[in-house]
Amino acid sequence: MIIARREAWTGRLLLVLLMAVTILPFLSLFVTALHPSGTYPVGLAWPSDPQWGNFVTAFQAANMSELLKSSVLIVLGVVPISILLGTMAGFALGHLRMAGSRLVFLLFVLGLTLPFEGVITPLYYQIRDMGLLNTRWAIILPLIGLFMPFSVFWMRAHFVNMPGELSESARIDGANVWQLFRRIHVPLAMPAISSLGILLFLWTWNQFLLAIVLVDDPVKRTMSGALGAFQGQWGTDIPLLCAGSLLILTPTLVIFLIFQRRFVTALLQGSVKG
Amino acid sequence: MTRPVPGQSPPRPAAVAKARSARGWAGWLFVIPAFAFYAVFVLRPIALTAQYSLYRWDGIGPSTWVGLANYAKVFTDPDLFDSLVNAFKLIVFFSVIPVVLGLTIAATIRRIAQSRLALVARTVLFLPQVIPLVAAGIAWSWLLSSTGVVNQLLSLVGLGGVTRAWLGDLSTALPAVGMIGAWVLLGLCTILLLAGMSKIDPALYEAARLDGAGAWREFVSITVPSLRQEIGVCVTVTVIAALASFDIVYISTQGGPGNATMVPGLQIYYLAFSEREVGMASALAMVLMVLVIAIALPIQRLTKDTDQ
Numbered sequence: 330m331i332i333a334r335r336e337a338w339t340g341r342l343l344l345v346l347l348m349a350v351t352i353l354p355f356l357s358l359f360v361t362a363l364h365p366s367g368t369y370p371v372g373l374a375w376p377s378d379p380q381w382g383n384f385v386t387a388f389q390a391a392n393m394s395e396l397l398k399s400s401v402l403i404v405l406g407v408v409p410i411s412i413l414l415g416t417m418a419g420f421a422l423g424h425l426r427m428a429g430s431r432l433v434f435l436l437f438v439l440g441l442t443l444p445f446e447g448v449i450t451p452l453y454y455q456i457r458d459m460g461l462l463n464t465r466w467a468i469i470l471p472l473i474g475l476f477m478p479f480s481v482f483w484m485r486a487h488f489v490n491m492p493g494e495l496s497e498s499a500r501i502d503g504a505n506v507w508q509l510f511r512r513i514h515v516p517l518a519m520p521a522i523s524s525l526g527i528l529l530f531l532w533t534w535n536q537f538l539l540a541i542v543l544v545d546d547p548v549k550r551t552m553s554g555a556l557g558a559f560q561g562q563w564g565t566d567i568p569l570l571c572a573g574s575l576l577i578l579t580p581t582l583v584i585f586l587i588f589q590r591r592f593v594t595a596l597l598q599g600s601v602k603g
Numbered sequence: 604m605t606r607p608v609p610g611q612s613p614p615r616p617a618a619v620a621k622a623r624s625a626r627g628w629a630g631w632l633f634v635i636p637a638f639a640f641y642a643v644f645v646l647r648p649i650a651l652t653a654q655y656s657l658y659r660w661d662g663i664g665p666s667t668w669v670g671l672a673n674y675a676k677v678f679t680d681p682d683l684f685d686s687l688v689n690a691f692k693l694i695v696f697f698s699v700i701p702v703v704l705g706l707t708i709a710a711t712i713r714r715i716a717q718s719r720l721a722l723v724a725r726t727v728l729f730l731p732q733v734i735p736l737v738a739a740g741i742a743w744s745w746l747l748s749s750t751g752v753v754n755q756l757l758s759l760v761g762l763g764g765v766t767r768a769w770l771g772d773l774s775t776a777l778p779a780v781g782m783i784g785a786w787v788l789l790g791l792c793t794i795l796l797l798a799g800m801s802k803i804d805p806a807l808y809e810a811a812r813l814d815g816a817g818a819w820r821e822f823v824s825i826t827v828p829s830l831r832q833e834i835g836v837c838v839t840v841t842v843i844a845a846l847a848s849f850d851i852v853y854i855s856t857q858g859g860p861g862n863a864t865m866v867p868g869l870q871i872y873y874l875a876f877s878e879r880e881v882g883m884a885s886a887l888a889m890v891l892m893v894l895v896i897a898i899a900l901p902i903q904r905l906t907k908d909t910d911q
Contacts, residue, residue, distance in 0.1 A: 340712035354742035372755030418637035427630035444847030446868040447892040450875040451651035474644025506629035535735040553735035578738040585733045
């Protein structure tokens, strides 16, 4: 009993310590952001005269409203199409299992661990030849392709576990494959689909490499890519840079805190399956 | 997998065959759109990377065939080869620290995993996974700077002598970048392992306690073996994150000082888009892709096969 209680206390202490280390960078960003713009603050120190106006200045300097719009547009381009196509392919490869589908699935699996740096060079020339450089399509279209292995893998894992009898009875009622998919399987797949949506949203919103290579204009990038440009421009003004970074990570933070339970489950499952 | 339902007369073979082939056609129609995107934006670029890697090309003018010379250069040119070595050194920070520390922490807090504190911790520890790596890079660059919090803390505990600009010092830059990665991945590993531990039968621990096993013995003979699969997942995810690191390094050091923190991802970016050595960039990209698969595949095998 004594051992157990001591263990519980060590556990609590360790947890608090771990949380402190996790939060420290955010805290430091916040405190630094309140110092007068252009100064070089030392460590963690609450400023004598907190400059809340820095957030307004950074909001304008980073053109935040445009950035938010751009990121939302990119997410709206990537996530619905990826979900639709990934679910359809996952359904066929996991549930219908046509002859030869296993081979196609293995081909998708090949792309599961692909580092994006591996294909960024040819992607640049391909997007240039398509005339899409510096447009949001330059981020949207490749991301749909790059996320496809995971989307298909994820949805297939769901459909593989669906009992075959479900489809048999629907087929006896004369439903064709599309109706079977749309009316019976999609509604049942909603939990898997929403988790996939969360992961795709996060990965799109935070995408950096594609944004800096394929789009020059920060206002047409993802939030993450724009932050890179913001750092280049305001890197010497530490308080302003910190304020800008906080503003840019706020949207994901807010969405995470609202949907935190779904997020944690999705991320846990996502890493297990991926 | 279409087993006849017992108690029903099986449908006539011709009808089954017809239904199957109709299903086959429709099935492929379901796969084709997804595959088209995959082929155009992943498979074709991979093939092109392989092709470019055999040429010398500045991205604009004509290209010249050089065979495997680019690959030879990747393994002999110190600048290029060092980036690969750095990627492997980063594995120590991105994988070994989060997995070992995560295991230790998860084993310690196992008993209080259902408490309110642990639930709060689950949310907090996930924050690094949710924010853009770029933001993590900026925050840590500031923490690790000469007047940052890390040095402030060190001075506070009397270690003022070792304070420095951690990311700007030749000998500490790479470990400092590694620590940023460890910070990002530690929470994920801890929670993943904790989730795995909750599935272990508590009777196993009770039996071990009755047999007089200590905490260490328990950890080695029950916890670690039961978590084989979760550990495999953590190792795979973190090793790939180390080998393919880009965002954190780009933001915090840009590969410097000198080439101290140069990693393959960043090197590919510089070679292709600043130095206009498309062939060389592609050869390094091929090596990186092969490395990732060569490392990810055996880990998956190892943890899955023995499980059944």
